[in-house]
Amino acid sequence: MDTIDYFKLQAKNLHKDFKTKTPVLDKTATAFLFEYTPRYFDVEMIISDFGIDEENFSLMNAQHVIAKIANFDKWASLLKALPAELELAQLLYDHQNRIDLTGWQFYIADAQAMNEDELDAESQVEIFKQVVIEENVFDYMEIESYLLKHGF
DSSP states (O other): OOHHHHHHHHHHHHHHHHTTOEEEEETTTTEEEEEOOOSSBOHHHHHHHHTOOGGGOOHHHHHHHHHHHTTOSSHHHHHHOOHHHHHHHHHHHHTTTTSOHHHHHHHHHHHHHHHTSOOOHHHHHHHHIIIIIISOTTTTSOOOOSBSOOOO
C-alpha cells in the first residue's frame, strides 16, 4: 500500500472510531456527553488535543487530524509531499509510541545545530530508522500515543 493510501485508511479508521459514539447522560451537568468504543485511536485524547466538534466530525475532519499527527499542517500538504517526506511522516506516525513529534523536532534541530547544516527528509528518514527503530534511543521515554495498538 502506498503512503497516501495508508494515510487515507488511517483517516477512515479514525472516522469509524468517531462513529462509535453513544450518548451518555452526565448526571452532574444534566447534559448528554458521548462515549466511544474505538478500535484504532484514543478518541478522547484526539478530541482534547485537536478541539474536535463531536457533533460534526466528518471524514474531512479525520483527514485533517491524521495530517496533523503526521506532521503536516493540512491534508492537502500531505497529498503534495515528496516521497521522502511521506516516508518520514509514516515513520513518525507508526512509531508515535516511541517518540512524539515534538521530541523528534527537538532531536533533529539539535542534530542540525551540531552539524551546522539542514537535514533533508531523506537524511531524517535514515536517522529515524537508526536511532528510533534500530537503537531504541528513546526507550526511556514514556509517550502517549493516539493509536490504541502498536504492532512494532
